[in-house]
Amino acid sequence: MSDTPRADGSPGGLTHLDASGAARMVDVSAKDVSARTATATGRVLLSAAAVAALRGGGVPKGDALAVARIAGIQGAKRTPDLVPLCHPIAVHGVDVDLTVVDEGVDIRATVRTADRTGVEMEALTSVMTAALGLVDMVKAVDPGAEVTRVRVEEKTGGKKGHWRRGE
Known part of the structure; x- marks a missing residue:
C-alpha cells in the first residue's frame, strides 16, 4: 500500500x-452504471455421514440443499445490512449452485447487477449464507461442519473490467 x-x-x-x-x-x-457480475466459491467440509445423508435424502431437518440455495439468494440481497460500508444496490440476478462432493458441499454463487459499483461482496455473502444455511440443516448429523475456501473467483464490469483468479 x-x-x-x-x-x-x-x-x-x-x-x-x-x-x-x-x-x-x-x-x-x-460512476457510470454498467452491467457487473461477480462469482464466488466456497466449500463446507462434512463428515462421511453427513455427505451420505445429503446424497440419500436423509437429513433430519429436510432438503438441506434447497434451504442453503435460498439462504444464498437471500444473503446476496441483504449484503448491505450485514457489511457496514457496502452500498445498497439493485441485485438483478443470483445463481447459487451446490454440489455434493466426497468431502462435503461445493458452493458457487454468481450475482448480477447494472449499477455503479460491483457485486463482489454480494457474491461472497451469498456463498457464506448458503454455507451457514447448510451447516444449520446438517448440524444434527455433523456438528463439526467447517466452512472453508470462500473467495471471489471472477468479476466483470466497471472501470477495471474483467478479472479472473489466476490470470
Missing part, C-alpha cells in the same frame, strides 16, 4: 478511509 493520498483524500488506495484515516462510505454517484 502506498502512503500517497489518493485524489479523493483517502490514504494510499484504501477508498473506505478518509484523509484522516476514518472509515467512510465511498461516494459512487459519479
